[in-house]
Amino acid sequence: MITAKKLVKSYGSGELELTVLKSLDLEIQDGEFVAIIGPSGAGKSTLLYQLSLLDAPTSGEVYVDGVKTSELNEVEKTQLRLRKLGYVFQDYALLPELTAIENVMLPMLMQGLSREVALEKARRALARISLSDKEQNLPNQLSGGQQQRVSIARAIGHDPHILFADEPTANLDSMSAKLVMDAFLDLHHKDKQTVIMVTHEEEYAAYAERIIALSDGLVVRDERKKK
Amino acid sequence: MLRNNMRFLPLRVGFFLATRQIRRSGKGTTSLIVFIMMLTFLNMVVVSGLLVGLIAGSFKQFRESYSGEVIVTSAQGRDYIEESPELIAFLESHSRVTAISPRYGVNVQVLGTLNDLPEKNERPNRIGVRLSGIDLEREEKVTGFSRFIIEGEPLTKGEEGYILAGANFLRKYSTFADANIPGLDLLSDVEVGSRVRITLTTKEGTKVVKDFIVKGIVKSKVDEISTRFFITDNELRRLLPVNKEQVQEIAIKTDYEYAPTLVQEIKDFMGSHAARVQTTDEAIPSFLRDIETTFRILGNALSSFALIVASITIFIVIFINAVTKRKFIGIMKGIGISPLAIQFSYIFQALFYGVVGSAIGLVLTFGFLQPYFDLHPINFPFSDGILVATPAGAALRILILLTVTLIAGYLPAKLIVRKNTLDSILGR
Numbered sequence: 001m002i003t004a005k006k007l008v009k010s011y012g013s014g015e016l017e018l019t020v021l022k023s024l025d026l027e028i029q030d031g032e033f034v035a036i037i038g039p040s041g042a043g044k045s046t047l048l049y050q051l052s053l054l055d056a057p058t059s060g061e062v063y064v065d066g067v068k069t070s071e072l073n074e075v076e077k078t079q080l081r082l083r084k085l086g087y088v089f090q091d092y093a094l095l096p097e098l099t100a101i102e103n104v105m106l107p108m109l110m111q112g113l114s115r116e117v118a119l120e121k122a123r124r125a126l127a128r129i130s131l132s133d134k135e136q137n138l139p140n141q142l143s144g145g146q147q148q149r150v151s152i153a154r155a156i157g158h159d160p161h162i163l164f165a166d167e168p169t170a171n172l173d174s175m176s177a178k179l180v181m182d183a184f185l186d187l188h189h190k191d192k193q194t195v196i197m198v199t200h201e202e203e204y205a206a207y208a209e210r211i212i213a214l215s216d217g218l219v220v221r222d223e224r225k226k227k
Numbered sequence: 228m229l230r231n232n233m234r235f236l237p238l239r240v241g242f243f244l245a246t247r248q249i250r251r252s253g254k255g256t257t258s259l260i261v262f263i264m265m266l267t268f269l270n271m272v273v274v275s276g277l278l279v280g281l282i283a284g285s286f287k288q289f290r291e292s293y294s295g296e297v298i299v300t301s302a303q304g305r306d307y308i309e310e311s312p313e314l315i316a317f318l319e320s321h322s323r324v325t326a327i328s329p330r331y332g333v334n335v336q337v338l339g340t341l342n343d344l345p346e347k348n349e350r351p352n353r354i355g356v357r358l359s360g361i362d363l364e365r366e367e368k369v370t371g372f373s374r375f376i377i378e379g380e381p382l383t384k385g386e387e388g389y390i391l392a393g394a395n396f397l398r399k400y401s402t403f404a405d406a407n408i409p410g411l412d413l414l415s416d417v418e419v420g421s422r423v424r425i426t427l428t429t430k431e432g433t434k435v436v437k438d439f440i441v442k443g444i445v446k447s448k449v450d451e452i453s454t455r456f457f458i459t460d461n462e463l464r465r466l467l468p469v470n471k472e473q474v475q476e477i478a479i480k481t482d483y484e485y486a487p488t489l490v491q492e493i494k495d496f497m498g499s500h501a502a503r504v505q506t507t508d509e510a511i512p513s514f515l516r517d518i519e520t521t522f523r524i525l526g527n528a529l530s531s532f533a534l535i536v537a538s539i540t541i542f543i544v545i546f547i548n549a550v551t552k553r554k555f556i557g558i559m560k561g562i563g564i565s566p567l568a569i570q571f572s573y574i575f576q577a578l579f580y581g582v583v584g585s586a587i588g589l590v591l592t593f594g595f596l597q598p599y600f601d602l603h604p605i606n607f608p609f610s611d612g613i614l615v616a617t618p619a620g621a622a623l624r625i626l627i628l629l630t631v632t633l634i635a636g637y638l639p640a641k642l643i644v645r646k647n648t649l650d651s652i653l654g655r
Contacts, residue, residue: 054561055649075565082563089652093558097251098244110240110564138251154562 002051002162002196003027007060009046020046022217023060028210030161031192033184035199035208042214044198045166051196052085052164053077065161082110086155088165092147094139100150101126101135107158125153129183145176152183156193163187165197169204181207240564241571248572249579257580263540264584264632265591270533271624272592275526276616280600282519285448285610290507292449295328295369295478296486298510299493300503307473309501317496318479323489325480326368331360331463332475337396337456338424339414354396354412357455358425360463369478372445375452379419379443387462390425390439392417394446395453402608417441425456429468437466448610483507530624537628538635541577546639549573553643557651560644570640577636578629585625592616 009021020043028034028051036044049055050062053069062069064084072080087093094103101122108118126135129149139147148168155163165184169177181204187193188209199205213221249257290296299314301307308314311329318327339352363384366372373381377400382389394400398413417423419441427435439458446453464471481489486506493504549556559569597614604611649655 049649054652078560078563078565081561085563087562089558093555093561093652095244095555095559097248102243102247106240106243106559106564107562109243110236110568112236158563 001028001030001063001065002194003061003063004047004051005061005063007047007050007062008058009043009050009055010058019058020217021050021057021060024217024219026051026212026219028162028194028196030194031188032210033188033193033195033197033208034210034212035197035205036212036214037199037202037205038214038220040200043217044200044214047214048164048166048196048198052087052162053081054087082107082158084161086158086160086163088148088151088155088163088168090167090170092139092144092151092171094147094150094154096139099136099138100131100142100153103139103150104154104157107154111158122153122157125157126150128156128186129153143176145172145179148172148176148180149183152180152187156187162194162196165195167198167200169199169201177204237565237567237571240568242575244568244572245575245579249576260540260544260580261584261587264537264580264628265587266584267533267537267540268585268588268624268628269591269596271530271628272588272616272621273596273614274529274533275523276592276614276620277600277605277612278522278526278529279519280615281605281607281610281612282515282522283615284604284607284613285515286508286511286519287613288447288449288610289451289511290483292370292375292447293451293478294507294510295326295480296483296507297479297481297489297493298505298507299477299479300505301475302500302502305502307475308477309473310497311474311477312472314493314497314502315474315477317493318477321489321492323481323485326365327480328362328365328369328478329460329474330366330476330478331460331467333358333427333463333467335456336426336428337414338426339417339421352415352417354414356393356396358427358463359455359457360460361457362460369480372457375445375447376443377446379441381443382457382459384459385461386459388437388439389442389458390423391443391445391457392423392441393453393455393457394444395450397444400444400446419443425466427466433468435466435468448608534627534631538631541580541632541635542639544580545573545577545636546642548576549639549643553646553651554654556643557646557648557653560648561652566644569644570637573640574633574636577632581629581632585628589621589625592621593618 004024004026007021007024007026008019010017010019012018024047036047038044046055050057053062053064056070064080067080069077069080095106098106101119104122104125105118108121109115113121123132123135126132129152131146131149131153134142134146134150139150142150168180172180184195184197185207188195195208197208205211210224211221212219299308315327315329318324334355335358336353336355361372363372363382376391377394382391395403396413397417398404398415399418401413403411404413421441422438423441424436424438429435445457479489490504490506556569560566593616597616600612600614604613
């Protein structure tokens with residue numbers, strides 16, 4: 001479970017201070033598939049960065065599985081991200097010198113898994129997103145859609161509690177975007193994976209069971225699909 | 228699930244990243260960096276090694292051409308080595324002595340043109356030199372004496388009336404012939420086949436005079452060869468009015484490492500005042516030692532500059548590498564890779580460049596350059612320069628190089644890794 005309490009994020013200071021998140025409260029339960037939507041400048045990505053501990057709020061608090069993250073130092077936050085969180089970035093963010101399978105293995109090796117176990121798990125993760133035949137390919141030998149799916153495999157390979165995705169379909173054609181969204185849906189349905197996705201495309205937000213709409217740094221709509 | 232020791236995880240992941248980054252980085256860039264590291268190694272080892280080698284070459288020549296590993300000479304104020312026959316017998320029976328060359332020696336006057344009264348107020352064509360009487364076979368075993376003959380022929384056993392002349396006192400052959408050095412007289416018109424007159428004056432004032440035909444000219448970068456005249460020991464002994472059995476020098480060949488022990492044994496055998504007993508290193512003139520020290524300091528200074536250049540190179544390479552990959556460093560931190568592991572990956576890369584560059588430098592130094600300079604020494608006026616490089620010295624330099632490389636790799640990586648994770652990811 002992830003909870004945000006009175007979350008404020010401001011940039012700059014004095015007259016130039018810009019408050020992007022304005023005392024925002026939010027709670028996301030385990031197993032939810034949440035889409036955060038809103039117009040450009042609404043604070044979607046900023047919210048995701050705060051929730052995923054990539055950035056620290058100006059004030060307010062983020063709790064991950066009950067852990068008060070403001071009390072953690074950078075090393076502890078890194079460890080928490082490694083243990084509990086997974087990331088899918090808008091531009092795939094695969095390491096260019098690592099093959100697909102090595103990219104997926106990397107967080108597992110950092111978790112302390114042996115090379116053999118990490119390899120096996122990485123293979124399973126790639127199979128899950130139907131990219132077993134591309135495991136030895138370097139990122140530049142993959143299409144955008146394939147890279148994004150490898151990025152998903154990397155994000156889920158080490159069994160995170162929460163999967164964050166920042167505009168995962170923004171750079172993809174509709175066919176690849178659908179494959180990526182299907183992968184999220186599959187993870188959510190089969191593994192009860194918690195997914196928190198930022199998107200500006202209503203079409204893909206519709207995949208989620210809960211939609212949180214932001215405007216001007218505040219939650220203006222929070223609705224769940226009827227089951 | 229198997230879990231490895233968590234303490235070594237950053238090392239392990241750093242190594243995993245480094246190997247892939249090296250393997251898949253541009254071959255040209257990697258080769259260039261390795262090449263620079265190799266040049267740095269060579270700069271550290273070879274440049275200083277050649278500087279020291281100029282002097283070491285002269286030490287080596289002094290040992291091989293004149294002194295052997297141990298040299299016994301007359302004690303201060305004495306004309307000869309006391310109890311020379313007993314000492315020679317002792318040395319001949321010594322198991323660690325491979326050869327000895329007893330030498331007679333006396334200061335003589337050499338008249339070049341057999342005309343003591345030249346015209347036009349000129350000085351006579353005459354010089355004072357050291358005349359050595361050598362046992363041809365023994366001298367050959369210790370110094371390979373015949374190799375110093377640059378013109379003419381060597382002396383042969385039993386012949387009389389022939390002499391070998393040191394080139395440095397003959398105008399035709401001397402390297403100082405063009406220099407106008409006050410007080411330095413050279414014999415004019417003396418070459419192979421010339422007749423010279425030797426005059427030996429005893430303590431009592433008696434003069435012994437004998438004419439010789441120059442049979443050969445000897446030349447070496449060791450002054451003790453080029454500034455002396457040589458006849459057979461039997462002939463010189465006949466010229467000497469007294470102390471015919473007492474020699475003035477004994478050059479001894481033995482193991483270089485054993486030389487100090489042998490010196491002590493000789494001193495124990497004959498007492499410390501009977502002669503001056505020195506290892507070849509002790510016999511080398513002190514100014515040469517001073518030059519060696521100066522060259523060593525110069526070599527170390529040049530090595531330090533090379534080291535600074537190498538460390539700056541590595542720093543820049545790693546820094547640029549890290550800056551261009553700042554976004555990926557941010558992503559790695561974002562997905563939970565510890566900063567330490569990322570830093571280790573850059574340290575391993577820096578070490579790779581250092582180790583490979585040093586290894587190639589080692590192979591070049593010991594496999595090619597050192598054997599090459601041994602076979603083809605650098606021809607300097609006072610020595611044949613060799614390359615002095617020892618495995619221990621090279622190991623020390625590698626250690627220094629790798630330490631500097633490690634620091635130069637670590638610092639830029641740390642600078643980049645410590646930047647805010649999100650700023651790195653977003654390129655802010």
